Amino acid sequence: MSFLHCHTKDCFWEQDDFYSVDGYNPAEYLKDWMEQLCKDNIDEQFSNCSEFLAKNGPISKREVIAQEFEKFADRIRNMPWITYEQWKKDKDTAVCPKCGMRNFDID
Numbered sequence: 001m002s003f004l005h006c007h008t009k010d011c012f013w014e015q016d017d018f019y020s021v022d023g024y025n026p027a028e029y030l031k032d033w034m035e036q037l038c039k040d041n042i043d044e045q046f047s048n049c050s051e052f053l054a055k056n057g058p059i060s061k062r063e064v065i066a067q068e069f070e071k072f073a074d075r076i077r078n079m080p081w082i083t084y085e086q087w088k089k090d091k092d093t094a095v096c097p098k099c100g101m102r103n104f105d106i107d
């Protein structure tokens, strides 16, 4: 997996790791949540961890799973370069969608 982001000061633009059919992709990631989604206790509170509660509040497993699906739907709509191959094709002329500069880095 490779993580594309911008190094322009105060920009902080980033996208998800590149997707591939046989590797990391939304369907494979979300498949891991399906076992939880099909259990009986879906409306129980997701976590009692104080750090999680401070960030998210007392939300149910149902809501956590729904938010995970929404997160990937948002990425699918907004990722300029879904695959590494798409990025390779554009990288010599690509500019950051947020700041318009060419300060990309891949980790």
Ligand SMILES: [Zn+2]
Binding pocket: 006, 007, 008, 011, 012, 013, 096, 097, 098, 099, 100, 101
């Ligand atoms: Zn930028």
